[in-house]
Amino acid sequence: MRVHLINPSHVSFGVAVITPRWLYVLAAATPAEYGRPAITDETLEPLDPASIAPGDIVGIGIHTGNALRGYEVGSLARARGATVIYGGIHATLYPDEAHERGDAHAVVKGDGDVVWQRVVADAVAGSLQRVYDAGQVEPDQFLPARWELLPRDRYMWASVQTVRGCPKHCSFCSVWRTDGQRPRQRMPDAVLAEVVELRRQGFRFIALADDNFYPVTLDDLRTADRKKDKQQLHTLETLRAERFELMERLAHLPDDMVFFTQITMEASEDPDFLAAMRRARIRGALVGVEAVTPEGLKDVYKDFNCSGEALVTRLSAFRQAGVHVLGSFIFGLPSDRPETFDATAALAQRAGITFAQFVMLTPFPGTIDFARWEAELASDDTRIAGVPITRHWLIPQAKRPKVYTPHPTMSPDEIRARTQGVWDRFYSLSQVWQRSRCVRSLKARLAFVLVSKLYRQMYANTGIATDSARVARSTQWARWLAKPLRRLFAARPMPELQVPGGPVPGPAA
Ligand code: SF4
Numbered sequence: 001m002r003v004h005l006i007n008p009s010h011v012s013f014g015v016a017v018i019t020p021r022w023l024y025v026l027a028a029a030t031p032a033e034y035g036r037p038a039i040t041d042e043t044l045e046p047l048d049p050a051s052i053a054p055g056d057i058v059g060i061g062i063h064t065g066n067a068l069r070g071y072e073v074g075s076l077a078r079a080r081g082a083t084v085i086y087g088g089i090h091a092t093l094y095p096d097e098a099h100e101r102g103d104a105h106a107v108v109k110g111d112g113d114v115v116w117q118r119v120v121a122d123a124v125a126g127s128l129q130r131v132y133d134a135g136q137v138e139p140d141q142f143l144p145a146r147w148e149l150l151p152r153d154r155y156m157w158a159s160v161q162t163v164r165g166c167p168k169h170c171s172f173c174s175v176w177r178t179d180g181q182r183p184r185q186r187m188p189d190a191v192l193a194e195v196v197e198l199r200r201q202g203f204r205f206i207a208l209a210d211d212n213f214y215p216v217t218l219d220d221l222r223t224a225d226r227k228k229d230k231q232q233l234h235t236l237e238t239l240r241a242e243r244f245e246l247m248e249r250l251a252h253l254p255d256d257m258v259f260f261t262q263i264t265m266e267a268s269e270d271p272d273f274l275a276a277m278r279r280a281r282i283r284g285a286l287v288g289v290e291a292v293t294p295e296g297l298k299d300v301y302k303d304f305n306c307s308g309e310a311l312v313t314r315l316s317a318f319r320q321a322g323v324h325v326l327g328s329f330i331f332g333l334p335s336d337r338p339e340t341f342d343a344t345a346a347l348a349q350r351a352g353i354t355f356a357q358f359v360m361l362t363p364f365p366g367t368i369d370f371a372r373w374e375a376e377l378a379s380d381d382t383r384i385a386g387v388p389i390t391r392h393w394l395i396p397q398a399k400r401p402k403v404y405t406p407h408p409t410m411s412p413d414e415i416r417a418r419t420q421g422v423w424d425r426f427y428s429l430s431q432v433w434q435r436s437r438c439v440r441s442l443k444a445r446l447a448f449v450l451v452s453k454l455y456r457q458m459y460a461n462t463g464i465a466t467d468s469a470r471v472a473r474s475t476q477w478a479r480w481l482a483k484p485l486r487r488l489f490a491a492r493p494m495p496e497l498q499v500p501g502g503p504v505p506g507p508a509a
Contacts, residue, residue, distance in 0.1 A: 054081025071102035174366030
């Protein structure tokens with residue numbers, strides 16, 4: 001009997017940008033007596049069905065975007081005689097769907113770190129429950145990933161998690177509902193141990209794969225102080241102090257290391273935090289800008305963000321502190337108009353954003369937007385390929401619409417075409433070359449251009465384009481570009497490296 005862990009994907013690029021961390025965390029949660037788990041990341045290569053034998057246990061992690069492929073993999077595994085178990089955000093939200101569509105034997109809701117061991121034992125004993133409700137585990141129970149199982153030459157960035165949960169409540173996001181609004185923050189020792197292990201293996205680029213790396217804002221502290229809520233103030237100050245301790249210790253790691261994270265824009269108003277990020281070599285951050293107008297921000301319940309010139313100032317503050325911004329923008333908001341697309345592209349360039357992604361508003365399960373949209377369509381029986389539109393992730397990929405939410409003034413196709421136009425403009429050679437001035441040498445500038453092109457091929461053309469030839473061409477391009485680029489991310493292993501301030505245990509058995 002073998003345990004398989006599978007990250008499903010319809011598209012495989014041969015090389016991936018970021019390691020899917022959950023695969024290696026569940027590998028750590030798999031009891032040693034069942035041997036080394038077989039890990040398949042389909043963003044690299046499709047699953048080889050022959051690798052699954054009768055009696056094997058197959059764990060499949062799904063989010064809404066890859067649920068359909070996950071169900072195909074599950075059905076295939078069950079047909080080969082395996083026991084099929086689903087987990088991940090989508091399975092947490094729709095456990096029955098995984099049974100009905102994906103031939104599940106069991107579904108795990110919530111964090112798998114602790115419960116997976118029991119699930120595997122139950123599967124072996126033939127006493128699986130239909131659903132395991134694992135809930136949210138505490139930070140001292142987050143498992144370190146088994147990085148020694150990572151293939152050497154496939155990923156550009158490794159990923160380490162420092163905090164789960166986000167105190168905000170953006171309408172298009174499910175994180176605060178599934179991971180909770182209370183930041184569950186790992187202690188610096190645990191984070192450092194994983195980071196050091198990765199650097200020992202030759203990874204110098206590490207994504208701090210958090211919901212929100214800045215869970216306590218200056219405003220939160222002021223509010224607790226104003227309300228004279230001593231308990232809350234103490235909790236927030238402790239969380240903040242731990243962030244600073246983590247960053248201070250990251251700063252003592254080898255100076256070729258580079259970190260990237262995900263953060264809210266409020267961090268730009270916190271000079272001490274930005275300075276600590278710089279010292280820690282957190283050189284980049286995904287910032288959810290979402291919209292450049294106040295109306296757009298109201299649409300997504302994100303009024304803690306800024307718009308217009310104030311937005312340019314905030315985004316520029318990251319840049320001035322040495323933190324490159326990957327700005328994330330949403331198109332198709334009710335207040336968007338044709339001129340919003342150009343205004344967004346111009347602002348992104350003016351604010352000195354290094355990378356940007358432009359996504360189309362999609363009602364994802366678990367979000368406020370989805371609940372509202374689903375209720376509005378309660379009496380609408382539109383079906384595509386026999387699937388109700390409110391279950392859009394079950395529509396075969398080729399027939400899936402790109403835009404679902406009716407817009408007051410623009411057609412879905414206009415939104416899609418204008419979004420594609422902004423990608424084309426932001427990633428045009430002239431604009432990319434202009435932005436490449438953020439690095440110094442000619443070699444680094446050329447690498448910047450290639451990474452920008454790769455990013456655009458992987459995320460824009462395969463996600464937005466309706467033309468299947470364009471999608472196929474982009475996949476080929478991305479495969480071709482990714483291999484040589486990955487080498488730029490590799491570093492000489494440092495097997496002797498120690499955690500600043502103390503020794504680190506070796507890899508998990
Ligand atoms: S979009 Fe970002 S800030 Fe908003 S709730 Fe989700 S994780 Fe938090």
